[in-house]
Amino acid sequence: MYLFGVDIGGTCIKVVILKNSICIDKYLINTNLNYNGGNILKDVSESIIDYCMNSKIDYNLIEAIGIGVPGPVVNGVVSFCVNLNWEEKDVVKELSMLLPFDTVIGCLNDANATLYAEVNNEYNTAAILTIGTGIGGGVYINGVVEGVTGSSGEFGHIYMDNPYNFKCNCGLNNCLETVASATGICNIYRFKTNNELDCKSIFDKIEENDIIALEVLEEVCMYLGKACANIAVNFNPEVIIIGGGVSLAGDILLDGIRRYFVKYCFKSVKETKIINSTLGNDSGGIGVALYAKEKRECISKSKI
Amino acid sequence: MYLFGVDIGGTCIKVVILKNSICIDKYLINTNLNYNGGNILKDVSESIIDYCMNSKIDYNLIEAIGIGVPGPVVNGVVSFCVNLNWEEKDVVKELSMLLPFDTVIGCLNDANATLYAEVNNEYNTAAILTIGTGIGGGVYINGVVEGVTGSSGEFGHIYMDNPYNFKCNCGLNNCLETVASATGICNIYRFKTNNELDCKSIFDKIEENDIIALEVLEEVCMYLGKACANIAVNFNPEVIIIGGGVSLAGDILLDGIRRYFVKYCFKSVKETKIINSTLGNDSGGIGVALYAKEKRECISKSKI
Numbered sequence: 266m267y268l269f270g271v272d273i274g275g276t277c278i279k280v281v282i283l284k285n286s287i288c289i290d291k292y293l294i295n296t297n298l299n300y301n302g303g304n305i306l307k308d309v310s311e312s313i314i315d316y317c318m319n320s321k322i323d324y325n326l327i328e329a330i331g332i333g334v335p336g337p338v339v340n341g342v343v344s345f346c347v348n349l350n351w352e353e354k355d356v357v358k359e360l361s362m363l364l365p366f367d368t369v370i371g372c373l374n375d376a377n378a379t380l381y382a383e384v385n386n387e388y389n390t391a392a393i394l395t396i397g398t399g400i401g402g403g404v405y406i407n408g409v410v411e412g413v414t415g416s417s418g419e420f421g422h423i424y425m426d427n428p429y430n431f432k433c434n435c436g437l438n439n440c441l442e443t444v445a446s447a448t449g450i451c452n453i454y455r456f457k458t459n460n461e462l463d464c465k466s467i468f469d470k471i472e473e474n475d476i477i478a479l480e481v482l483e484e485v486c487m488y489l490g491k492a493c494a495n496i497a498v499n500f501n502p503e504v505i506i507i508g509g510g511v512s513l514a515g516d517i518l519l520d521g522i523r524r525y526f527v528k529y530c531f532k533s534v535k536e537t538k539i540i541n542s543t544l545g546n547d548s549g550g551i552g553v554a555l556y557a558k559e560k561r562e563c564i565s566k567s568k569i
Numbered sequence: 570m571y572l573f574g575v576d577i578g579g580t581c582i583k584v585v586i587l588k589n590s591i592c593i594d595k596y597l598i599n600t601n602l603n604y605n606g607g608n609i610l611k612d613v614s615e616s617i618i619d620y621c622m623n624s625k626i627d628y629n630l631i632e633a634i635g636i637g638v639p640g641p642v643v644n645g646v647v648s649f650c651v652n653l654n655w656e657e658k659d660v661v662k663e664l665s666m667l668l669p670f671d672t673v674i675g676c677l678n679d680a681n682a683t684l685y686a687e688v689n690n691e692y693n694t695a696a697i698l699t700i701g702t703g704i705g706g707g708v709y710i711n712g713v714v715e716g717v718t719g720s721s722g723e724f725g726h727i728y729m730d731n732p733y734n735f736k737c738n739c740g741l742n743n744c745l746e747t748v749a750s751a752t753g754i755c756n757i758y759r760f761k762t763n764n765e766l767d768c769k770s771i772f773d774k775i776e777e778n779d780i781i782a783l784e785v786l787e788e789v790c791m792y793l794g795k796a797c798a799n800i801a802v803n804f805n806p807e808v809i810i811i812g813g814g815v816s817l818a819g820d821i822l823l824d825g826i827r828r829y830f831v832k833y834c835f836k837s838v839k840e841t842k843i844i845n846s847t848l849g850n851d852s853g854g855i856g857v858a859l860y861a862k863e864k865r866e867c868i869s870k871s872k873i
Contacts, residue, residue, distance in 0.1 A: 337837060389717075390717055406714055410804055410805075411805075412694070412804055413693075413694055413807045416805040416835070416837040416838050417803070418803070418804070419802040419805070419835050419837065419838070420802065420803070426730035435835060435836060436836065437833070437835065495799060498720065498722075498727055499708070499722070499724070499727075499800060500721045500803065500804060501714075501720040501721040501722075501723070529741070531723050531744075533641060533719075533723065534718065536718065537717075
């Protein structure tokens with residue numbers, strides 16, 4: 266049996282194909298943002314039809330299709346999605362109508378999709394912080410917790426006192442992501458040096474033991490450690506997973522986070538594991554495909 | 570059918586009796602802290618036996634017994650309980666062995682028990698902050714979330730930056746409860762005036778429009794508003810319930826919390842309801858009784 270996992274981003278759509286839950290192939294298509302992103306699901310549907318035709322996959326063998334999107338999702342309905350020019354959209358229903366066959370369709374926020382893949386039945390409770398340009402996140406408590414408006418795990422917007430008062434894209438000041446995402450790292454470095462450097466170059470300087478770059482890293486680890494301490498007293502998960510591009514910095518970041526976590530966290534949650542994400546770039550697609558498979562509920566077109 | 574709800578505190582044990590889920594009676598017994606609290610469950614068991622005898626209640630009519638305790642609980646096992654001198658204790662199993670009849674027994678942390686009663690099938694997701702001498706709390710996501718070490722909802726130990734650096738009982742500095750519980754209110758008032766007043770007297774001064782007392786209240790509302798904003802981005806509940814002795818201050822506290830919540834919270838969780846707890850002093854006992862009833866699993870003594 267086949268699963269399709271579709272990770273829709275603002276510039277491209279990554280599709281993975283799983284056979285018996287193992288990833289056997291993948292392809293990319295461009296994200297068409299024209300017409301308020303109104304052709305995106307049609308493009309997804311057509312690409313799946315093409316793929317099945319070229320690979321001679323019978324539609325009956327498609328067990329489920331999962332769709333990950335960069336915005337809040339509740340029960341398969343996207344509330345809004347700035348990066349795709351979407352307002353409210355019932356992804357499950359719309360895709361069902363576009364496909365020429367019935368199958369199970371699931372839709373998750375992309376951070377939740379990654380979390381689902383990372384958890385992979387290994388943990389009952391977990392949180393993920395995906396540290397990239399911003400900071401996304403997700404909560405898993407015996408299943409993905411979407412939240413009442415699909416905004417569970419918005420850890421990038423934890424209020425984090427700091428001396429800078431940088432403005433966040435969301436309109437607030439002092440959100441965690443203004444001082445601890447790739448953007449945040451650049452913000453602090455610019456504040457301290459008056460130099461504009463990208464995040465990668467700052468990490469290169471850290472490798473070279475540049476004192477200011479090391480100071481920036483130390484401070485970022487403090488904010489992330491405090492944020493993890495905060496997440497841990499909120500719902501006491503077994504594990505906090507650190508993912509996203511910045512997490513590729515590896516142990517130098519993770520060890521710092523752990524050091525401040527232990528310093529700031531309540532004693533009864535001190536044993537919370539803090540680990541790096543282990544899956545690569547395809548984890549969102551894989552996660553949402555497996556989620557859709559577990560969901561099992563098939564919306565038959567005849568019932569829509 | 571009858572339910573017993575037993576709320577074990579450090580000085581007394583409150584027992585409520587429910588018939589068809591409605592509270593029909595209650596009684597109090599003292600908490601015996603001698604012998605490491607080793608007689609507490611025996612006292613509970615004997616009091617229930619006596620009550621049944623005096624009220625002519627047939628044991629077969631007892632549907633469930635719930636036990637609320639002031640400490641972390643996972644699956645009916647208390648990890649430790651400082652106020653009762655308990656170390657690890659399997660409450661469900663021990664009470665089963667003490668009772669002369671089989672019935673369903675459930676055990677919850679006391680804040681979770683109160684949360685369960687407050688939620689009462691009205692919400693799918695909720696948090697509670699119980700503001701008293703300290704700050705307790707609980708998380709509800711389609712059921713009570715205990716956390717991997719029973720420490721979910723330890724909101725009193727959210728790290729809260731502030732100018733005082735007061736020491737918390739837990740050993741950390743700057744925990745929310747050092748600046749926003751009854752103790753915290755007294756701490757800040759003492760810092761500002763060099764006068765030692767109890768919390769009730771400070772609220773009397775607030776009623777009299779005492780400028781410093783009003784300043785203290787404003788600051789406390791800011792910390793609680795920030796904490797609620799933080800809880801809201803963590804798991805995006807429908808409602809945050811404010812309970813505990815300090816919440817009896819009513820709208821003056823609640824309005825302040827809401828004002829700062831809106832100021833500091835991420836836009837997509839701004840609609841989170843913040844309400845006062847509606848049930849009184851018996852909510853812990855009622856909650857844990859209803860929880861035990863829902864649980865339905867009866868440990869038969871013959872199987873222990």
